[in-house]
Amino acid sequence: MFTMDLFSGIGRLGVAFSGGVDSSVLLALAVRELGPDRVVAILGVSPSLAADEREGAHAVARFIGVAVAEVNTFEGERDAYRANGPDRCFHCKDELFTRIADEVVTAYRLDAVAYGENADDARRADRPGGRAAAAHRVLRPLADAGLDKAAVRRLAREFGLPCADKPAAPCLASRIPHFEPVSPEKLAQVERAEAALRGLGFGDLRVRHHGDVARIELPPDDLERAVRDPLRSRLRAAVLAAGFRFAALDVAGVQSGAFTLPLVRRG
Incomplete structure (x- = not known):
């Protein structure tokens, strides 16, 4: 079984969660290390999230055994997001992390928030959401541990996650x-x-x-x-x-x- 100290010094953690493989593995690792009562899955809900993806995320969280906090995001009200330049993901993630900071961190007494960027995505030029994460001091434990897409998939299968073979599903x-x-x-x-x-x-x-x-x-x-x-x-x-x-x-x-x-x- 995979073990790694990814959450040292964290009492309560929020995981920006979509139900995809990366965020699900991160959530499962957090629950294994911190326990289900100290982890919250945070699901951003907006018109860019398909209904079946929302339902699937809840199913994965139930399997892992952790509570889901839904937060409504309003990226569609941002001119820069609607303009749809190559930095659209920055404005989407900035909206998500802003809402999490405003509505979830205090309510759930979180010490930190993390998201599921893996080591491969951290090296890609088309992932401006990473800049938003850095600006909001959101952790990226998978990337920092050097876990690439293949390693994350292996962990998902090792953990028996229902999304282990789920295709990538961008917004x-x-x-x-x-x-x-x-x-x-x-x-x-x-x-x-x-x-x-x-x-x-x-x-x-x-x-x-x-x-x-x-x-x-x-x-x-x-x-x-x-x-x-x-x-x-x-x-x-x-x-x-x-x-x-x-x-x-x-x-x-x-x-x-x-x-x-x-x-x-x-x-």
Whole structure:
């Protein structure tokens, strides 16, 4: 069993929690070291969080045995967030950590707040949320311990977490091209389309919002079956029902950082 002193000197810890693999492993490690009564999972709720992701986060927290504190975030009221530049994640995380500081830290008598950045993400140029974490003195125990994505996945399986094999699920705003404004209507379209595709049996996927066009990213194996009827027709109908006029399959497959990485590399 993995052991490491990641939380030395902390009496009560809040974990910024999404139900994804990274934050779930961090939460499980914190509970193992501090005990469930000294750890709180903090879930930010806004239109950028899909309903099934919210439900899944609660399920993982129940499995780990820790309480969830939901905090409403209002990044959509920030002009810089809606403008959707490459630093959008900074404004989102800054809103989250501000709300946590204002509403959760005192209420739960927390000594510190941590989030689940891993060592791989800490090295990526398209993760401006890390600047917000640093500004708010939010801890990043996984990255500081040198735990990369592969190590975090191994721990998730070792702990038997229900999200151990869950695909990465960035927030819904990541589906909108930079400099195209983020709006609740676009986020809802993407959420409806992705939920419908999951209902058709697709797991790892993205629906990128290009106005009337939904650009669908799927793993290679899923691409092959997505173009065969009757699934092809059902996929198209599901996307059109979400409010798009056209459904396009991207043969490049699922692309992490598809909108942000080209911009930060160019800069």
